[in-house]
Amino acid sequence: MATRSKEEVVQEFRIQSIQDAAMRVIAHKGIAGATMQDIAEEAGVAKGTIYLYFRDRDDLVEKTFETAITQLHGLIDRAWASGNTFEQKLRATIAAKFEFFRENREFFRLYASLRIPEGDIRDERRDRRHRGHCQEQYRARIDLMGQALAEAMERGEVRRMNPKRLALFIIEATNSVVIERIMENESPPEPEDIDLVTSVIFDGIGTRITT
Amino acid sequence: MATRSKEEVVQEFRIQSIQDAAMRVIAHKGIAGATMQDIAEEAGVAKGTIYLYFRDRDDLVEKTFETAITQLHGLIDRAWASGNTFEQKLRATIAAKFEFFRENREFFRLYASLRIPEGDIRDERRDRRHRGHCQEQYRARIDLMGQALAEAMERGEVRRMNPKRLALFIIEATNSVVIERIMENESPPEPEDIDLVTSVIFDGIGTRITT
Amino acid sequence: MATRSKEEVVQEFRIQSIQDAAMRVIAHKGIAGATMQDIAEEAGVAKGTIYLYFRDRDDLVEKTFETAITQLHGLIDRAWASGNTFEQKLRATIAAKFEFFRENREFFRLYASLRIPEGDIRDERRDRRHRGHCQEQYRARIDLMGQALAEAMERGEVRRMNPKRLALFIIEATNSVVIERIMENESPPEPEDIDLVTSVIFDGIGTRITT
């Protein structure tokens, strides 16, 4: 079994609380506006301390992204596994996202910037940083959903179409409502939004008969 | 006929070429990473020259946003007007977006950041800046689409549901594919993606019969 | 007789109106705060035009100083010549200063900075600039007053003491009231201040008998 020394526990705690602080500050001031000083104050440590646990600012931001995304993905995975049909899975997944962002409003800015990395797209160095992990995770999630869709197509639950494209479409369309709910002052009740999204995704908006 | 003095023409040309440069640099380095020096060099003018045409960095970024978005919206409006049924309009609109971003790849970063403004969400001052115009335009587009949807519902072309929510959903879902195409090295042919998006939006992904 | 061509007249007019503008702007914004743009606008000419008449900013400021001071000194000289006794001359001189600054409130800042030049005291280059002319004029006035005092001492009108030191003292003491009047919102009537100054200078503040 994994036995961790007291030092390791303390270390992990530090890392986590710094990342939490980073998330809150970034949520408040934006990624560019969040200074190391801000984050250190929010975390209740000295600026220098952050550098004991993170190589530099980029490293902190990246790791903060990853941790939070991993958390979210854990929730989503559990939600996904809970349903039987594709529709059930989708509903549960959307509900999971709603819940996560209800509890972690701060995270939305990190999440939104996940798709569009800050730096130069063509800058080779970036491939080993933000994109390296986060964009990769993003791709992986799309692939996962794509696979699930392909299987649902096999089973006849879902019409046959390009599954990866469809996955992307569904994920982003879903996210749009999540982000909207965060930015709004008051949103419709969650079930209502969940119904709308699943309903449109499954049955479309049209009135004509589908064969 | 358009009567503009030579000075006005030169001025407009300068403004446009600086904005174009800004767009390229922002696309390359991100909004936070784009320095005035970068933009000036890209535009082939001196740093100080930019300040002859834009109050400050924020003003430049904002105006660059606006100009590009206005361009895009012009295209979209024309596309929208070209169709008869809601479906035709939607297809044309998606095609217009594809075309615009095919010609203006740099713009995607500006466009993406439109939804999530930089600074503090709760900061009142932001209301008069980026958000002031761009977020407003974004809202206006959603309202427009919402109205069109409401009318289509009246006509029986579209199922009855919350039209504003649906508008948001459709716009963002559409955008997701647009952005994806930009980030990809090679995408499926445009018509294929247009088909997928319209088809899903209209008929859903499900196989069951809709009434 | 001095015959001036039309060009010379126009030229002098330009020079004068630029200097006037400079005086107003400096009075309003301070020497450091007055930009060439400000002065050009105030003068109703283009920035570049100023450089046709003045070598550079320093030259403009210096010449503006000089012209105004020469004006003031003309007034003072006339006032001085108008009196017979030293006391009469002094009273007339103070009255002249009051009048000049009542009409040219803007000038006070230039005048005040006359004593303490802006740049490095030890900077040799400055000797040929601001100090070159203005400090020189300042010295010359003190010498003049010193000489007048020496003569008054000869005539027994004034006690024997270091005349140059005394001249300095009288000039600055007088100026202090002039500047004060400018900075105040409402001052005592001019004659009152003139009485106070001459009376103190002549008879001192003490109550004991002077021999």
Place this chain on the structure above:
Amino acid sequence: MATRSKEEVVQEFRIQSIQDAAMRVIAHKGIAGATMQDIAEEAGVAKGTIYLYFRDRDDLVEKTFETAITQLHGLIDRAWASGNTFEQKLRATIAAKFEFFRENREFFRLYASLRIPEGDIRDERRDRRHRGHCQEQYRARIDLMGQALAEAMERGEVRRMNPKRLALFIIEATNSVVIERIMENESPPEPEDIDLVTSVIFDGIGTRITT
């Protein structure tokens, strides 16, 4: 005994040495000409360090003013208290000023600019800055002297006249000799100048008998 932690001592030392550097640089280059870089170099610290102790350039200049003026006023107050008659007090005060400026030649430029603030006289914002403290102190000193004069008038030591006006006159007249001594390469011995000033102020320059 003064109990200050080591940090406080270091901090005060830093503040003091930066202000000292600022004083020297301003004396050398004038207020407008003194850059943060200059001051940092003179103080032997990095530019950024200054901002750890002063909000911005204005804050540094203002605090430097204040500290030096407070020092000077301390000397003056002690000198003033040391005399019995008004004349003794005045002599001691002048001597104190001479001494202070002999030791702090650099300060004269700050001191001189105290009367004429930099910016727009009518600018309301200035009331909370330079003027805010320093002009206030200047006014306070004049009031103090005015009161002392009023009392001396009561006691019959000084003739009856507008005490505030007189105070202003005496202070500025005195200062004029102080500043002159600084600007001169070689001045008369201090006692000589002190004698001249007190003598003129008390007995005037005239030869006629005062009642």
Place this chain on the structure above:
DNA sequence: CATGAATGAGAATTCATTCAT
């Protein structure tokens, strides 16, 4: 380990000066 004072490279902005028209 933790700290936070110090650093200095780098960013935005201003403005005196030039020069093509």
Place this chain on the structure above:
DNA sequence: AATGAATGAATTCTCATTCAT
């Protein structure tokens, strides 16, 4: 002669990062 757009050096201020305590 007059203009004013363009320039870029110079200035203020910020903030990621280091390192002595």
